[in-house]
Amino acid sequence: MVIVYVVKIGGSLTNNAVNILENLKKSGEKVVIIPGGGNFANVVRNLHENEKINDISAHKLATMCTDVTGTYFSEISGIKTADNLFDAKRILQNESIVIILPSNIILSTDELPCSWEVTSDSFAAYIAKLLNSKTLIIATDVDGIYDKYPEGKLLNTINTKTIKGFTSVDKHLPKLISEYGIKCFVVNGNHPERINNIFKGVVDTYTKITLK
């Protein structure tokens, strides 16, 4: 069976996204991109903080924002988008890479809690499970998970059971990857070669979240 890697690209990487996407296209691996909500989701966060909307409305709007970021990624890279996994799999038969517009999938099944503890990191884990992918890569703008931040120590590995401190991933993620049995890597997307090294199993600067 073909191995599919799910790669979440955080909104914090917006300015460098074109390089990251080009690198993933060239990697030769089958890659499914999950976009973060980026600055669009920050607008929702402000509405929520100003008590204009409740948690459930914020979840819906923030989910729509991941579609806008995903469309942005597609516009700058030419990579095709899909808003359902049927179409995504069909695209992957002919291409190496596809961008998911998550809202249709996330709102269709509505299995994830509606809170700010659930962000596109959890969306990515959920979609990885639906795709039977066992490897999730979360690309963000820091080098991985630190024991504390700033001035903490970067952790090569951390267990889902003991994860805490400055995690740079959402709080719901450890529960999901543990339940789904998915290996998760947190990596600095501004160094795209590190993502390639995760594909190849080569040691580099990143954090692996282990299950046991």
Added chain:
Amino acid sequence: MVIVYVVKIGGSLTNNAVNILENLKKSGEKVVIIPGGGNFANVVRNLHENEKINDISAHKLATMCTDVTGTYFSEISGIKTADNLFDAKRILQNESIVIILPSNIILSTDELPCSWEVTSDSFAAYIAKLLNSKTLIIATDVDGIYDKYPEGKLLNTINTKTIKGFTSVDKHLPKLISEYGIKCFVVNGNHPERINNIFKGVVDTYTKITLK
């Protein structure tokens, strides 16, 4: 035939939107709401200004942002949304008001130019035409169109042919309403009673854009 009013609510009215929407619900008129892009579209504007995306990509992303604002309006008001006019008309058979999520309509037919001169004001005019509505109300956060701004004089009427200066509407709008034969009012949404006075044909503080 039932008269349908198309009311565009600009993103600048986000903080007061719940009052405006409640007032429109109570007005007793058949109202179709077109949302602006608000702060979501400003994120797109920044990407465009930083040359991350071209005009066409910006148009697509900004169009998606009107859907997010429209969903926000729905979340705070309980008013139903529709992403096509078939469903919108069906909702209006039982309810007095509906919020359009514009991107599906605007991208489906792709009749409007892809530039920043075309914003949700033009979307609203276009959708008014499709609905055979002859009255478009643009609710914004200023009292209407001024001959100059700031410290200019508010104009009671202005002709599409001579419109210029501080218009507070997009540059493509005069062309569209002229072509479609639509009366357009620009009004301060922070005074919802002024919108009611437009419905009733009562003189109040607003600008009417005349066709001849």
